[in-house]
Amino acid sequence: MPQLSERLAEVRSYFAHGDHHLGYRRLLDAALETGNFDVYRATLRFCDEWDATPEADRGRTVTDRVSGLLALIETGHRPPPPAGTGPRLEAEGVAKRYHQGAFSLAPVNVRLHHGQIIGLVGENGNGKTTLLRLLNGDLRPDAGTIRYHFAPAGTAAYDVRSRIAFIPQRPQSWYGSLMDNLQFASTFAGLTGEENELWTEMVIARMGLRPYRTYNWSRISSGYKMRFELARTLLRKPQVLLLDEPLANLDMLAQQIILEDLKFLAASETMPLSIILSSQQLYEVEKVSNEVIFLQRGVARYQPGAPLDEAPEEKTALVLELETAATRDELEALLGPAGLQQLTFNGGVHILYFAPGTGTGDVLTLLGGSGLPVRYFRDISHSSRRFFVA
Numbered sequence: 253m254p255q256l257s258e259r260l261a262e263v264r265s266y267f268a269h270g271d272h273h274l275g276y277r278r279l280l281d282a283a284l285e286t287g288n289f290d291v292y293r294a295t296l297r298f299c300d301e302w303d304a305t306p307e308a309d310r311g312r313t314v315t316d317r318v319s320g321l322l323a324l325i326e327t328g329h330r331p332p333p334p335a336g337t338g339p340r341l342e343a344e345g346v347a348k349r350y351h352q353g354a355f356s357l358a359p360v361n362v363r364l365h366h367g368q369i370i371g372l373v374g375e376n377g378n379g380k381t382t383l384l385r386l387l388n389g390d391l392r393p394d395a396g397t398i399r400y401h402f403a404p405a406g407t408a409a410y411d412v413r414s415r416i417a418f419i420p421q422r423p424q425s426w427y428g429s430l431m432d433n434l435q436f437a438s439t440f441a442g443l444t445g446e447e448n449e450l451w452t453e454m455v456i457a458r459m460g461l462r463p464y465r466t467y468n469w470s471r472i473s474s475g476y477k478m479r480f481e482l483a484r485t486l487l488r489k490p491q492v493l494l495l496d497e498p499l500a501n502l503d504m505l506a507q508q509i510i511l512e513d514l515k516f517l518a519a520s521e522t523m524p525l526s527i528i529l530s531s532q533q534l535y536e537v538e539k540v541s542n543e544v545i546f547l548q549r550g551v552a553r554y555q556p557g558a559p560l561d562e563a564p565e566e567k568t569a570l571v572l573e574l575e576t577a578a579t580r581d582e583l584e585a586l587l588g589p590a591g592l593q594q595l596t597f598n599g600g601v602h603i604l605y606f607a608p609g610t611g612t613g614d615v616l617t618l619l620g621g622s623g624l625p626v627r628y629f630r631d632i633s634h635s636s637r638r639f640f641v642a
């Protein structure tokens with residue numbers, strides 16, 4: 253996490269270069285981190301002004317106000333106590349077999365640290381939800397241990413559970429307005445009166461939910477329902493967040509915004525969340541995750557730092573994903589001499605496997621020089637994507 257002064261300089265630079273929306277979000281991040289209700293009051297006045305100003309005029313008018321607010325954030329910021337360094341959640345050899353059906357989750361290890369994001373990837377029915385529910389304490393493991401390190405020994409199970417938030421794939425509907433529900437969530441963080449309102453409004457602003465404050469459940473789109481769930485989670489100030497397929501049913505833009513929000517939640521200086529999210533959106537999840545666990549038919553085939561069943565040489569060899577109108581023969585003729593060992597085609601993309609020693613640059617040079625049309629290119633040598641295409 254960059255120092256506060258660097259983050260504020262970044263905000264100034266976004267506004268100076270016309271990236272107002274990004275600047276606005278980063279400004280809210282910095283204000284939220286202060287935990288200072290005077291800063292929250294001033295920030296929310298700024299948000300009112302922002303909302304009341306037509307987009308075309310913001311550069312001229314609102315930007316002038318940014319410097320004053322940043323100065324207030326700088327003076328109102330109190331460095332938080334240092335966060336612990338050990339893991340927050342540890343699961344060792346956790347296994348599960350359901351009474352009915354043939355599925356079983358083979359022993360799996362998870363170690364989730366402060367401010368870390370772990371991506372849990374795998375196709376439908378491979379055990380992602382099962383593992384999340386075990387970690388959340390909804391299911392009892394048949395074997396193995398799960399330890400939570402964020403509560404002192406002797407803390408009641410209910411209190412431990414209240415510090416873990418689980419957002420299921422299809423969150424339950426709720427009654428009343430979005431604002432009422434979120435204010436209720438803030439009471440779990442012990443906030444009442446004006447503090448409750450300020451904290452709730454700040455999180456609503458940060459999650460882009462201000463226009464929907466009075467909406468009820470049925471009026472909100474899927475993307476904003478997920479952001480509502482995130483807001484509700486953030487308001488409660490949990491330690492660990494487990495999300496089951498948060499990207500399902502969202503368009504690309506909504507996915508990117510949710511992932512950006514997760515990064516913000518994990519990287520928070522004052523209340524860093526440790527996050528595990530399951531998804532089939534490999535590229536997207538890998539971009540924000542510190543580590544990836546790949547589940548296939550209930551077996552963790554790839555775990556961070558300890559690939560379970562791949563030969564060491566497999567890790568270093570180049571694997572590329574390529575979308576092109578070129579034929580298999582053309583690709584083999586061009587890339588064979590550069591060490592192409594195997595080529596598979598699924599009708600959409602080619603997967604190219606190279607002998608150790610071939611580099612991405614070698615292949616790009618050959619493709620560029622050949623004039624073959626390339627529509628998409630990605631190095632998946634270190635991505636769990638290669639398990640999906642294998």
Ligand SMILES: Nc1ncnc2c1ncn2[C@@H]1O[C@H](COP(=O)(O)OP(=O)(O)OP(=O)(O)O)[C@@H](O)[C@H]1O
Pocket residue numbers: 350351352353355374375376377378379380381382383
């Ligand atoms: N309560 C249950 N009793 C018996 N089998 C179950 C139960 N819950 C899940 N299963 C089975 O366990 C397997 C793994 O399911 P799980 O929901 O964990 O997978 P997943 O990777 O999360 O898949 P999806 O993305 O489709 O939700 C599936 O075959 C499912 O049918």
